[in-house]
Every structure is written in C-alpha cells, then in structure tokens.
Amino acid sequence: MIHKKLFIAITFLANTLLLQAQTLIVQVKPAGSKTWGYAGIDGKLIIPAQHEKCHPFSSNGYAVVFNAKARQYQFIDMDNKQLVAEQPKFAIKDGLGFAVSGFQDGLALLQLENRKWGYMNAEGKMVIPAIYDDGNDFNGGFAAVKKGKEFLVINKSGVEKAIEVPAIDVRDFSEGLAPIKIADNKMGFINEDGKIAIQPQFEGVGYFKNGIAWAKTFDKKVGYIDKSGKWVIEPQFEAAKDFDKVSGLARVKKSEKWCYVNKDGDIITIDDTLVWGDFSEGLAEGKKGSQKGFYDKTGEWVIEPKFEDVRDFHNGYAAAKLNGKWGLIDKSGTWVIEPTLDSIKDVALVKK
Known part of the structure; x- marks a missing residue:
C-alpha cells in the first residue's frame, strides 16, 4: 500500500511538473487590427499584434512570422525574440495547399536562396544542407525528400536511403509509414527504410493514426486498412476522414449522407443536426437552424447551438464566433476569451 501511494504521489508530481513546463498560446487579431499577435488562454497578449502574417507555435517554443519591413520570414520565441539563423534569408511552404508547420520533430524545413530545401535545428544551424528540390516535415526521425527526379528517405543526420520503387510522390511519415504514389498513379506505403510496406494498389490513401488509415479503391469506394494493408473496415463509403482518438x-459519407463509423465498422447516424463535423477531442461540430454547437458520440448536445461559427477543439479549447466577433470556449461552452476579436486560430501547447 505504501509503494502504491508513493507511486501515485510521484506520478502526480511528474504530471504537475510537466504541466508547469508547458503553456497554451493562440494567435489572435484584436478588433480593428490589421496584424496578428499571440495570447494566452486568459486573452492577455503575450506578443503584441504586430505581425502581418504569423503561424502557430511549434511544441518547441518557436513560431514562423513574416516581417513586413524586411519582407522576410523569421522564427520567434515566446518572448518575441528572433531566432538567429545562420541562413537568415529563407522561404517556407506558405502557399495554397500548404500547412505551415515550423519546427516538426525538432527540425524546420526551409528553402534557401539557391531554391533548394534543407533543415534547420532550434539553434539556427542548417544541420541538413539545402540540396533537395522538395522536402517534407520530419516525423518519428524520418522525412521524405526529392533530389532531382528521385525521392529518398533521410534521417535527422541527413543519411539518405533509396526508395525501392520509382515514385512520383512521397508524403509525410506517420506512425512509421509514408504514403507513396508510383507511375501508374497507384498509392501504397513505404517504411522508414524506403521499403514497400503496403503495395501500391489504391487510388488514394490517408495517414496512419492509431494503426488505421483510410484507403480508396479505383472503383471509388473508401474503407480503412491496418499496417499490413488488410481491410479492417471494408470499402463502402464515398468519402472518409480520420478516426478521433477520444470518441473512437x-x-x-454513405449514400450521399454523412454519418460516423467506429473501429468495428458499426455505422452511427446523428439526425439532430444540419451539418456533421469531424470529431476532435471527443466532440463534433453540429448545427441547428443558423446556430452551431458541439455534440458527443451519442449525438447529445454537450454545447448547445448558440454560436454563429465554431472550429474544432485543440488542446481543450475551440474558437467560436458570436455577434460577429471571435473568442475561445472550453468544453463546457464557457468563454475563456470573450468574443471581442476579429479573428482567432487554434490553441497550441508549447514548451516554456
């Protein structure tokens, strides 16, 4: 019993120290402002609204911002101090169809003045030189890159591994596997050694999350596969999204109607809504009349529809709009940042 109590006390202390070493931060555009800043979940500005363009903080405490005067991207920390980079002139993937991610797995993907891509660490050093024609973010210690017409897998030391089949596209790794597309437009997955893990045989695939990924056959049906490529939910849908870990x-989309599926393949329909959002942290966006709220996996309204617009939950909080202004709510629907902002983005969890 003493050992059990000691274990509980140690676990509680460890969790407390972990929480103390992290903070929540969100991008905000105050009312009437043309520029962005960053705030805590109490709504108080941590970094003034002075950035023409900015992006979420990565977990290591740096965010990408655009310096309008210098017409240049920079990384800043939570004290608004610029990370001194050995290559200060760089570009990032910040266009249509690209999600700016900043540091991922400890490295940031940058394009230098030679128009090539490489990777910088949090000390500002280019630890993988800019020699690639394209690149993806690191995940689990590996990334896919393109050199000339060839795709390769690299580790964080820059060691290259050839991919065993010619590819026309390779995407990010997730849970040790990366989607690959070959010349006949068939898609499958490679592992971190560049070996085929799931034979290219699909028209489209998603990313593995909790051991499952969606896959689309050439007769336009979507189902879910495991890491062996075996169907765990047979292809029967017109469209499919990722599984939410909390709700399962x-x-x-089946027969032109949106619904939900669990990992056993059981279909769950929720009728008391006009829109069906993806579940995120156990809740999904729904709509009644002109108002939006959130329901749980049973279809019960946990947060009654009373907002003009909402976004998914991230780290326990969601953006919500009321009377033309944005704020932040918790999972009870209570405002933690009052709706006074012209815009607000998703909450990020950052190391202090």
Whole structure:
C-alpha cells in the first residue's frame, strides 16, 4: 500500500511538473487590427499584434512570422525574440495547399536562396544542407525528400536511403509509414527504410493514426486498412476522414449522407443536426437552424447551438464566433476569451 501511494504521489508530481513546463498560446487579431499577435488562454497578449502574417507555435517554443519591413520570414520565441539563423534569408511552404508547420520533430524545413530545401535545428544551424528540390516535415526521425527526379528517405543526420520503387510522390511519415504514389498513379506505403510496406494498389490513401488509415479503391469506394494493408473496415463509403482518438469515431459519407463509423465498422447516424463535423477531442461540430454547437458520440448536445461559427477543439479549447466577433470556449461552452476579436486560430501547447 505504501509503494502504491508513493507511486501515485510521484506520478502526480511528474504530471504537475510537466504541466508547469508547458503553456497554451493562440494567435489572435484584436478588433480593428490589421496584424496578428499571440495570447494566452486568459486573452492577455503575450506578443503584441504586430505581425502581418504569423503561424502557430511549434511544441518547441518557436513560431514562423513574416516581417513586413524586411519582407522576410523569421522564427520567434515566446518572448518575441528572433531566432538567429545562420541562413537568415529563407522561404517556407506558405502557399495554397500548404500547412505551415515550423519546427516538426525538432527540425524546420526551409528553402534557401539557391531554391533548394534543407533543415534547420532550434539553434539556427542548417544541420541538413539545402540540396533537395522538395522536402517534407520530419516525423518519428524520418522525412521524405526529392533530389532531382528521385525521392529518398533521410534521417535527422541527413543519411539518405533509396526508395525501392520509382515514385512520383512521397508524403509525410506517420506512425512509421509514408504514403507513396508510383507511375501508374497507384498509392501504397513505404517504411522508414524506403521499403514497400503496403503495395501500391489504391487510388488514394490517408495517414496512419492509431494503426488505421483510410484507403480508396479505383472503383471509388473508401474503407480503412491496418499496417499490413488488410481491410479492417471494408470499402463502402464515398468519402472518409480520420478516426478521433477520444470518441473512437470517424466521419464517413454513405449514400450521399454523412454519418460516423467506429473501429468495428458499426455505422452511427446523428439526425439532430444540419451539418456533421469531424470529431476532435471527443466532440463534433453540429448545427441547428443558423446556430452551431458541439455534440458527443451519442449525438447529445454537450454545447448547445448558440454560436454563429465554431472550429474544432485543440488542446481543450475551440474558437467560436458570436455577434460577429471571435473568442475561445472550453468544453463546457464557457468563454475563456470573450468574443471581442476579429479573428482567432487554434490553441497550441508549447514548451516554456
């Protein structure tokens, strides 16, 4: 009993120290402002609204911002101090169809003045030189890059591994596997050694999350596969999204109607809504009349529809709009940042 109590006390202390070493931060555009800043979940500005363009903080405490005067991207920390980079002139993937990620797995993907891509660490050093024609973010210690017409897998030391089949596209790794597309437009997955893990045989695939990924056959049906490529939910949907870890549900479209499926393949329909959002942290966006709220996996309204607009939950909080202004709510629907902002983005969890 003493050992058990000691274990509980140590676990509680460890969790407390972990929470103390992290903070929550969100991008905000105050009312009437043309520029962005960063705030805590109490709504108080941590970094003034002075950035023409900015992006979420990565978990290591740096965010990408655009310096309008210098017409240049920079990394800043939570004290608004610029990270001194050995290559100060760089570009990032910040265009249509690209999600700016900043540091991922400890490295940031940058394009230098030679128009090539490489990777910088949090000390500002280019630890993998800019020699690639394209690149992806690191995940689990590996990334896919393109050199000339060839795709390769690299580790964080820059060691290259050839991919065993010619590819026309390779995407990010997730849970040790990366989607690959070959010349006949078939898609499958490679592992971190560049070896085929799941034979290219699909028209499209998603990313593995909790051991499952969606896959689309050439007769336009979508189902879910495991890491061996075996169907765990047979292809039967017109569209399918990722599984939410908390609710255990994924949004799917069947017979032109949106519904949900669990990992056993059981279909769950929720009728008391006009829109069906993806589940995120156990809750999904729904709509009644012109108002939006959130329901749980049983279809019960946990947060009654009373907002003009909402976004998914991230780290326990969601953006919500009321009377033309944005704020932040918790999972009870209570405002933690009052709706006074012209815009607000998703909450990020950052190391202090």
